[in-house]
Amino acid sequence: MTIREELEIIELGTLCKDACTSKHTGRRVRTEPKCPIRTEFQRDRDRILHCNAFRRLKHKTQVFLSPVGDHYRTRLTHSLEVSQIARTISRALRLNEDLTEAIALGHDLGHTPFGHAGEAILNEICSFGFKHYLQSVRVVDYIEKNGMGLNLTYEVKNGIACHTNRTAVTKEGCVVRLADKIAYINHDIDDALRAGVITEDMLPENAVSVLGHSKSERITTLIMSVVRSGVEEIKLEDHIKAAEDELYDFMFEHVYHNNAAKDEEVKAKMLVEKLFRYYFKNPDKMPEEYVNIMNRFSKERAVCDYISGMSDGYAINLYNDLFVPKCWHIQ
Template identity: 60%
Template sequence: MNIREHYEQLEEKILSPLATKSKYTKGRLKFEEKCNIRTEFQRDRDRIIHSKAFRRLKHKTQVFIAPEGDHYRTRLTHTLEVAQIARTISRAIGLNEDLTEAIALGHDLGHTPFGHTGENVLNKIASCGFKHYEQSLRVVDFLEKGTGLNLTYEVRNGILCHSSNLEAETNEGKVVKLADKIAYINHDIDDAIRAGIITIDDLPKECIKVLGKGHSERINKMITAVIEHAIKFGVVALVGEIGQATWELRDFMFKNVYIGSKAKQEEEKAIKMIQALYEYYYNNPNKMPTEFINRIEEWGKERVVCDFIAGMTDRYAINEFINIYIPLSWGKIY
């Protein structure tokens, strides 16, 4: 028996009936021999961590565009907080932590520069449409390394279904979807207070009465509510008094932070920048890297331009915009 087979036997013994066992994965898009050391879901987690798309998340907007200060969340720190919350829930209810972590680490790989602002621009301007959760799957299936990461079905399904009205087929995927919301509701409150957009006293009083004033207190109550419901009913959900307070707090954040607040004061600039980059590369596809040019025949120009722009970090997009549209000083030309 090798190390992987030993872990597979452990999963059979210690994981809940609610869990997805790595031994029974539906497999990969392309057949691969199994690793002697790692389970299939462990391999997926490692592939995501070592990907360039994962590293780029550190320079992509979470909520605040070009914030001044080292403590604001980026798309990478958001991803790590989601993974931590999701693993805590999964461990407590006996789910597969490796699958949970792989989904969590890969769920936002398809996000554009400037967060949901960039996503909305590409979705409006391209007839093929653009959704970050679909792009995340596209990254792991096709774009990363030029051929994709060839992940297991369960990880791919969890990545695709972490947002919108889609529902993951595994309980681990459902945990990540909830962990994503728990993470961003709470860390965005933290960032918004730091930025002076809201104060703790602005938060809905009934929600705070139920969830608590403190960052860790709110997260703990939300996580505990998910765990207790799953243990009692065998269903991954955030419901009851804690759930209602959570979704009301989320509504408050949309009305007071995500839409029309100071957090969005640079949004119009970002919109125009993404529009300009899209127009330029659509009209000049030969200016994209060769690997993208070579995909146009298979995927179409709109999709490939979206792929190129979505892969940019905030600062790369800004630099591209400057290089294309801003006149250089005489000394930099000659």
């Protein structure tokens, strides 16, 4: 018996009846030999962790565009915090922690440079629209490994695709959807406080009295509420959800739509659109892997894939190289 087979037996004996176990799931488009050590979802987790798109998340905006300071969140740190919260919930509910972690680490792989500003402009100018959660699936299916994709299991890809506004087929995917919101509301509060966009006394009194006055207290309260609700329906208790919704509305009014926090979004959208227009006219200037995508799909699809995969810094440097005049050094 291999180590993987032993782990599959352990899952069957310890996880709850609603958990997605590795032995009876883990379908891939391309059939592969089983790993002797890792379960299917452990392999998916590792593939995501080692892929190029995951590494680029460290230079992609979470909320504040290219903030000065080492402690502001990026898409990478956000994904790690989502993973921690989701794994804690799954462990407590005896769900599959490996599947949960794979979905959480991969959920934002398709996010654009400059956060939702980049997503909004690509959705506007692309004829087929743009949603980062669908792009995340496209990344793992058609872009990574020079177009070969990561060949992830159906359950992981479904959880990634459904992390924003749909119900996943697994309980683990439902956990990640909740964990994503728990993470970003609370770490965005932390970043907004650090940036001076809001102050502690501005937070809605009723919400913090129910959820807690610190980030740690609020996250613990929210996690415990999901656990108390049980595995039958992955949700927050009504009074906890009402408090979270109040905090969510507050963040949209004072942070997500705040001019002080978002005053560079117009420039970011202009930059993304100009790069898109340039490469649509000059597709041969893209890296070879995206030229191959163009030949396989379409020019517009390839340009969208190229632009959306850029980090903030890469997009800015590329824009400067293409559109900003350089000094003429006379010898």
